[in-house]
Amino acid sequence: MPQGSTGTTKRRYPKRLAPAERREQLLDAALRIVADAGFGDVSIASVAERGGVSRPVVYDSFGSSAELLDALIRRETARMGEAVERATAGLDDPSAEPAAALRAGLESFLIDVRAMPDTWRLVYFPIDGVPPALRDRVAAARDELRAPLRRVLGAWLDGHPADADRVDLEVLVRIVQGLIQTGARLILNEPQRFDIPRVVSLLDYLLAENS
Template sequence: MADAKHAAPHKQSTPRSSKRKYAKRLQPADRREQLLDAALRIVVETGFTGVSIAAVAERGGVTRPVVYDSFGSRDELLEALIDRETARMAVAVARAVTDTAMTPDFGSAATEQLPAMLRHFLGEVCSMPDTWRLVYFPIDGVPSVLRERVAAARDELRAPLRQALGRWLAEQPDADGVDPDVLAQVVQGTIQTAAGLVLDHPDEFGVDRILALFDYVFFRA
């Protein structure tokens, strides 16, 4: 009989690790929104080059097959992201225009409505900074397939601005030689710069400071 001290040591059973955590089951539409939210954060933090099916799955706390169930490819996911954020911006622009036009305090003159509209819009921008950055700011590695979509989104967002500026020009007695299309491009670029300042340096460049410049340049100068 083998000496007890030479007997094979008894293996203590190690406790099993906790069961693998699975992502909460969501309806397909809700899952798509969750994954698009994850992709948006990745784009803002690292650029489009950081977006992959694996990266979105990890950020969303799901497996890659779950992502593929919602989006057939990375390109499809990014196209859906651009479409969603563009639609959000369009709603924000329309809300700024409509709410300002329906506010009695601003009257009907475009000279009164434009500054109020801009204030409202910058407020919308501040409430959805990631969307604004995705559509307007130069983000590294924008895939060529998306560049046309981003450009089209900017054109769509310029349309209500072009209309508002057209009404404002019609009220100016000496604006016959002003090209409204050129003006819309210039103002849109200025708004883009202003939004960048408000988002990146809110303590230094607040909305009131931006609006004071617009008021002087476009409505008083």
């Protein structure tokens, strides 16, 4: 035994954080649990263990596991909304070339997906016990995304009169939305094989090379 040792192990206490920082830390821990095992495994005890704190520390921030899950859903859907806003910011610019604007938006979106994989797995991969509130918010976000897609793809068709007579705008919107969703899944599932330029190049082909 080293000199001066008392033979006892000093208990390690969690680092003191400001309340807002502690909440974020615990929500990060809950998100990792969801990504690994599903929503059903989120509890005060599991979050305390994953976060390296005691249960009372978790209770100081969240009164119950239901409150914690609600805060997690609110935070993650807000992050998703901010990513979509960034991606669609240039789609309403009348001076922008539609295909270039859509390409830039897709690239921006996929960069956010790659930066926050656990957040976007809530949307693009099956997870056990998805709360109805999250399912409803994701469905609403998908519906809302169609509006800017409809505008920019409509503008693209206006610039290609020969195609406008043959292409159903609503079908095109759904196909491009499906491309975005598939691209996000590829980036999340096989990031080494499917990088962002590889996914974006398909949109270049659809909207530029065939124009």
